[in-house]
Amino acid sequence: MTTPKSNVLEVAKLQDDKGITCSLQIDRGNNEVRAIHVKKDGSVRKFKKGKRTALFGAMELAKKTYNKMIDQGWTSVEVNFSGAAQDLYDKELGTKGKKKSPSQKAVEAPKPKEPTLRELLKQTPAGLATKAKNDLMVANQELMALRQKSA
Amino acid sequence: MTEMAKLCKELIPALIDGYVDMPWMKILDDALEHNDRILLVGHCGVGKTSSVEQLAARENRALRRVNLNGQTTISDLVGQWIAKDGETVWVDGILPQAMKNGHWLILDEIDFAQPEVLAVLHPVLEDCGYLVLQEKDGEIVRPERGFRVVGTANSIGADADDRGLYQGTGVMNEAFLDRWSTVVKVKWPPQEIEATILMKRVPGLPASVAALIVRVANEVRASFDKRDVFTTFSPRKCLQWADKSLRYGNLGDAAKVTILNKLADEDRKVVGGIIQRWTGESL
Numbered sequence: 001m002t003t004p005k006s007n008v009l010e011v012a013k014l015q016d017d018k019g020i021t022c023s024l025q026i027d028r029g030n031n032e033v034r035a036i037h038v039k040k041d042g043s044v045r046k047f048k049k050g051k052r053t054a055l056f057g058a059m060e061l062a063k064k065t066y067n068k069m070i071d072q073g074w075t076s077v078e079v080n081f082s083g084a085a086q087d088l089y090d091k092e093l094g095t096k097g098k099k100k101s102p103s104q105k106a107v108e109a110p111k112p113k114e115p116t117l118r119e120l121l122k123q124t125p126a127g128l129a130t131k132a133k134n135d136l137m138v139a140n141q142e143l144m145a146l147r148q149k150s151a
Numbered sequence: 152m153t154e155m156a157k158l159c160k161e162l163i164p165a166l167i168d169g170y171v172d173m174p175w176m177k178i179l180d181d182a183l184e185h186n187d188r189i190l191l192v193g194h195c196g197v198g199k200t201s202s203v204e205q206l207a208a209r210e211n212r213a214l215r216r217v218n219l220n221g222q223t224t225i226s227d228l229v230g231q232w233i234a235k236d237g238e239t240v241w242v243d244g245i246l247p248q249a250m251k252n253g254h255w256l257i258l259d260e261i262d263f264a265q266p267e268v269l270a271v272l273h274p275v276l277e278d279c280g281y282l283v284l285q286e287k288d289g290e291i292v293r294p295e296r297g298f299r300v301v302g303t304a305n306s307i308g309a310d311a312d313d314r315g316l317y318q319g320t321g322v323m324n325e326a327f328l329d330r331w332s333t334v335v336k337v338k339w340p341p342q343e344i345e346a347t348i349l350m351k352r353v354p355g356l357p358a359s360v361a362a363l364i365v366r367v368a369n370e371v372r373a374s375f376d377k378r379d380v381f382t383t384f385s386p387r388k389c390l391q392w393a394d395k396s397l398r399y400g401n402l403g404d405a406a407k408v409t410i411l412n413k414l415a416d417e418d419r420k421v422v423g424g425i426i427q428r429w430t431g432e433s434l
Contacts, residue, residue, distance in 0.1 A: 140400030
């Protein structure tokens with residue numbers, strides 16, 4: 001992985017279940033905030049200038065990367081935001097806006113997309129059976145737990 | 152509150168939580184509004200009666216329902232003289248009761264009734280219909296405003312199923328059929344609607360399970376149309392299977408008690424094969 005430049009804060013670090021990581025960083029050079037995406041292969045991609053746009057841009061990228069990993073079938077993806085990034089947010093943006101901080105947003109990473117009913121009705125018997133059996137097991141356990149609670 | 156007002160209130164059906172409107176309900180609603188005589192024809196368990204009940208519930212209408220069969224007599228419908236406290240008194244049957252009080256009346260499974268019983272309905276089903284109580288010195292009963300009549304049948308006779316699915320049904324004659332001003336052939340609901348119904352009626356049921364049950368039902372229905380099986384798959388069966396699946400946590404065990412154990416051996420093999428293919432469960 002490319003060594004982060006000075007004045008660079010790590011915003012997010014994504015790690016899959018095989019230990020491959022990529023990170024999202026903020027570069028505060030020249031009184032500008034610049035988001036940097038260090039990819040899995042170690043290459044660096046810079047984007048968006050400006051304080052607010054860079055912070056939220058980095059956040060969006062973190063979310064997109066997370067979704068992409070999930071779509072690719074990775075089951076465990078950790079998202080970590082450094083405390084320094086939180087400090088930067090609080091200092092430069094936190095008091096101005098009412099939006100949640102990037103670290104809070106990162107915790108609420110979106111769940112993998114569920115197929116719609118229409119899509120389910122088009123699935124093959126084998127595919128639908130596997131999903132239905134798994135979903136039914138979970139639903140049954142929830143029902144039993146609910147009954148035990150109310151008993 | 153008078154006894155009759157109390158009775159009327161009790162006769163208003165309850166709204167079903169999560170009820171999903173069937174595709175034919177717009178026609179039914181329009182026909183009821185215009186005082187048409189409505190005949191709903193379709194397979195058992197497809198939701199004919201419940202659709203009328205739900206419209207009555209929404210409109211706050213008292214609803215009477217009578218199931219007709221081969222043993223239903225004219226007296227059951229129109230009324231009879233009975234001995235009470237040493238006197239003979241006339242007791243109205245369900246038909247004049249509904250007419251006099253402006254209730255909605257469902258005549259369920261009219262294809263099972265004897266022709267002479269159906270003949271009593273002829274004048275009631277006409278425009279400006281009325282009922283003659285022959286046994287009560289020819290008293291004429293005219294319907295109060297609000298009276299509506301809906302018939303349900305599995306077949307109209309002319310297209311009666313020749314597979315014996317509805318044994319005991321009779322062929323309705325042309326004069327009787329002619330009197331129904333709206334006849335709706337009720338079909339299976341579209342897959343997406345049927346799956347939605349399952350999810351609403353069985354809270355907690357995953358969409359994937361609802362989809363699977365509906366797909367199985369439609370495959371069995373297709374086999375029925377092709378005459379590979381002599382049984383069909385009603386939405387009622389789907390609901391029973393869905394409910395048990397959620398409770399058991401197992402599609403196969405639930406299918407046995409709600410579907411397969413009701414079938415003759417030959418049908419059981421075919422339907423069991425379809426269920427096995429879709430669920431992957433050995434049955």
